[in-house]
Amino acid sequence: MLTAENDDFGLEEITLFADLILPVPVRQLFTYRVPRVFNSAIKNGARVVVPFGKNRVVTGVVAHIHTTPPSRYQAKYIGELLDDEPLVTPYQIALFNWIADYYLCSVGEVLNVALPSGLKITSQSKIQYNPDFDYFDLLTEEETALLEEIKKYQSLTYEEVGKRVGDQNINHVIKSLIGKRAVILYEEVREKYKPKIQKKVKLTGRYETRENLMELIGQLDKMPKQQEVVMRYMSQVPLQNDPYANRAGLEKSYFTQNEDISDSALSTLIKKGVFEEFEVTVSRFAEVKPDFTAGINIKLTTAQQRAFDEIINLFQEKDTVLLHGVTGSGKTEVYIHLAQQVLESGSQVLFLLPEIALTTQIVVRLKKVFGDKLGIYHSKFSDNERVEVWKGVVSGQYQLVVGVRSAIFLPFDALGLIIVDEEHESSYKQYDPAPRYHARDVSIVAAQHQHAKVLLGSATPALESYYQALNGRYGLVKLTERFGKASMPEFVLIDTKQERKTKKMKYEFSSVLVEELRETLARNEQSIIFQNRRGYSSYLQCEECGWIGECENCAVSLTYHQKDAELRCHYCGHKEEVPKLCPGCGSTKVRTVGFGTEKLEDQLKIFFPTARVARMDLDTTRAKNAYKEMIEDIEQGNVDILVGTQMISKGLDFENVSMVGIFDADRMIHFPDLRSTERAFQLITQVSGRAGRRADRKGRVLIQTGNTNQKILQKIIANDYEGMYTEEIAEREQFRYPPFTRLIKLTVKHLEQDMARRAAEKLTHLLMEKMGEDRVLGPQPPLVERIRNRFLFDILIKLEREKVNFKAAKTFILEKVTDILTDKTLKGADVTIDVDCL
DNA sequence: AGCACGCCGACT
């Protein structure tokens, strides 16, 4: 009954409009008219399907509902309402807006990375044969051929048609076919996410009683195949003990995939009404029952307990706390205890990890403690799996999610705590495409929105974070002891110059390192060799003429990969065969220069032919489970020496590793970048932390370097983070770098170098006019000045934290960038904006 | 980002 008091009464009459976030890189919302039938159901954060442009259908998210009709255009109607309950929380919409605003991108771009693509709906134009068509003589030869092809299929997308014919340029033919009504075009809108369905069978109700079942078995004496099916079913389902067990049934695949059971016998039984089929939706994540003893019974050490108490205390007054704990100090236990406490209070917990740490033991441990309350959000997961995590957060099943940087976009609505482990990790920053956000910084904002707390954890905090901690903006808690009785590893610097002089080097290995490896092997312990460069060698060079293999698309040399006998570009993925003769002069003296993990692996096999050597880098861990399997292999002691890139520096915890060898420390230290010192410290410290995690023996770390006197090496050896910090921060202050300033990097790209330079110079001038010459640096070509055939120029903008109105400055920058993009004389120029570039 | 519309070169 409709009365004046009924809320729906008013809504029946009112015309509503909805401002939508659409997944397009346009910095604006789009206003659509809400069909009356949706008036009471539509909510902010719900997804809708709308017509967009001439022939497209897209999914959008409702950001704002109102009654103001747009004055400048006729609003289109919303086509479909996909969610009764918001799939995106108001907190998220606020966060998306903040990100778009702060990182100078469109909300649509944020939405694009935030939503797993399974939640996005795109229409696909499908082409279907028109059965009523019979004017075949009107068609050209080309059209007839294509129509024949289309006729074979129900319906095809443009791409599929192209593939079938082996020619991509057939759009015009399709168009004329449409014009002649030989084919019909329609838009297929579909939800990409498909729940995983399991087909099951169970006995029909009649046979749930013992008597009827026994009678059945008797009747089947003459039909042994069918009897066998029933017996098998009984062997799998505990009907005897639990009469309800039948309700859960048994996977149909148990019968169909079993060689010695007849499928047809089962289908006959189904036809007879003995069995019935049914379907259940199952989670893609195997359920792990929580082992409550694994969690709360983890006894914190005195040091950990103290850290825990301090964190809780600091949260009283600070929103963010930095936990600075040396490698192996057991930060994870502290995280687990905090998470448990927050979960008990009914709030949600988000636990961020760098990508490569997510496949490690830490997740296994969390799973043990939190069981199916824990959602895992990983980039290697399929889209369907991500949608399940998303929906699990909405439904409340997942109170705690451990995930990579994009997990910050999950639809939490009652966050209590965000943990950012290894907060110094650069993989928290997304570089390409937009939004170029930093998950650690976004976490702090997201937490603010929801009145949650943030715990940053690291053995080697980012200078920025430590600075904030020292000046009181963040709380600071330290863990200076290693967990258990393990002590910090012992360091040895190996002077490769000296070794080379005395001809003791064996290939890339110093005699000291080889000897140490030998001893470690003899003790049956494991070693890790760290070289932060994958591939076989850095590049190929001809000894006669100096020719170097270079990428045809990018301004970098190609890396030699021996295993696949090819040269590869690490920037664009371009591959080439290895030339047999020098392409420059025809000489055979083409040599490899420098070395990568692949080469070290080879050399180790020469030194220690019987040792089991494994390599862990991007090339060996591409497959979904490769990383996990490798880790299990190492844990089980099937690997003696592990060679790896920085991938091995995160979160790996192998008890039996007692030695770490580090190559190329000098290259890390002298990398031409303002953060090279900080990064070298972090990387070497983290890698070293893999050694000696057992109480009964001290780990050893051997660093090969051409100059043993470098200050930074001394600091690493002394585990003197503070010392490194003090020196670096002074330098940052002197040269006006973060955290004293904020950096915005503009990258101008163009296919022609000249145009790229001109556009960059013009932009620089426009910026300097108002911001002053001190704040705008460049333009200068980056280290790699050409990528994917486009020439690049960087402009770096430094803004002082106190003096500059950041917001206004950004608006100004955006304005000038737009000027360049719309400049008729600079056609084809593209500019990307990276706020807080690192 | 897509995708249609529109303005110039090589073919019937």
Add this chain to the structure above:
DNA sequence: GTCGGCGTGCTC
């Protein structure tokens, strides 16, 4: 003259 190339601009 037409087809078809890609540059330009818009999407509620």
